[in-house]
Amino acid sequence: METIVCKKSELTSVGSKLFRANIAFLHKIIGYDKLYSYIYRIIIRRTVKLVYDASIGFQEGVSNDVAFYINAKKHYAWIHNDFDNFKHSKSNSGIEKIYPLFDKILFVAEASKKNFVKNHPLLEEQCEVIKNTIDSRLLLTKANEPVKNYFKTNYPHFITVGRASHQKGYDRIVNIANKMKDRNLKFEWIVIGDGPNLEELIESVKYNNLEGFLRFIGGKTNPYAIERQADLYVMTSRYESQPLVLIEAAILGLPILTTNFASAHEVVGSLKSAYICDNNEESIYKFLEDVIIKHDILEKMKRESGKYEYDNDAVVERLLKLC
Secondary structure (H helix, E strand, C coil): CCCCCCCHHHCCCHHHHHHHHHHHHHHHHHCHHHHHHHHHHHHHHHHCCCCEEEEEECCCCHHHHHHHHCCEEEEEEEECCCHHHCCCCHHHCCHHHHHHHCCEEEECCHHHHHHHHHHCHHHHHHEEECCCCCCHHHHHHHHCCCCCCCCCCCCCEEEEECCCCHHHCHHHHHHHHHHHHHCCCCCEEEEECCCCCHHHHHHHHHHCCCCCCEEECCCCCCHHHHHCCCCEEEECCCCCCCCHHHHHHHHCCCCEEEECCCCHHHHHCCCCCEEEECCCHHHHHHHHHHHHHCHHHHHHHHHHCCCCCCCHHHHHHHHHHHC
């Protein structure tokens, strides 16, 4: 019997291909906004029968679009990212039509709100900042759960947690690790998280012979216990809003290196255990090189860590006041 070999991406049904073709055709005929608003209305009309106190879209794009069409007394749109980095997305092309009709447009960082208002000044009065909720006690409980030792050397231990995507800059990690290896710097770097670029990143580690230095270990149900084993949390993101992983690292008492994005100073700028570098590979590399060569840098950051408190109760109180 002949063996047929095909890529996973090719294993799609004829029906799904026809659906995508029809959608693409309708895009051109009636436009993105009208097409999807019609689809959302039809789906909601058939599935959602009740009237709600509040309809909340917890993410920019489709989530907010759908929330708008729910039959509710109040409608809230949440934006969890830096608007400058998704304002040209097709899913936000109708933002001038829908967002003015929300009771509130909510952000998780002042910098994110500022960038949105800069683009939509007429919506400023509807905009408000309510930060992410984080249960510090639960996080620390999980961090104390027993897990195996993931680090295998006595070299400086770096940790990064997040989705393996272009936004998070994990391609930078491979390049930086390769450069440090070539310059005979000793370190061990673990990256936790799934995502669309994970397999490609794992292959890059093999291609560059970085197995003894860098590992992408995929998603873990309890990353906090692994983070606790590290010496330094490293964020390489190209852009963010209020990244939970940085706040979690601070709660865990980890020294932090992060790239400079819109709200970086707002999130960790007051911490003596955090360093904010320019948002490029060379700046990340330079700080890590200094950490490896000059041991006192990391020791000083460790002495300053463990002093961070997140006021989750205040965030929850503001959430409850919405309704």
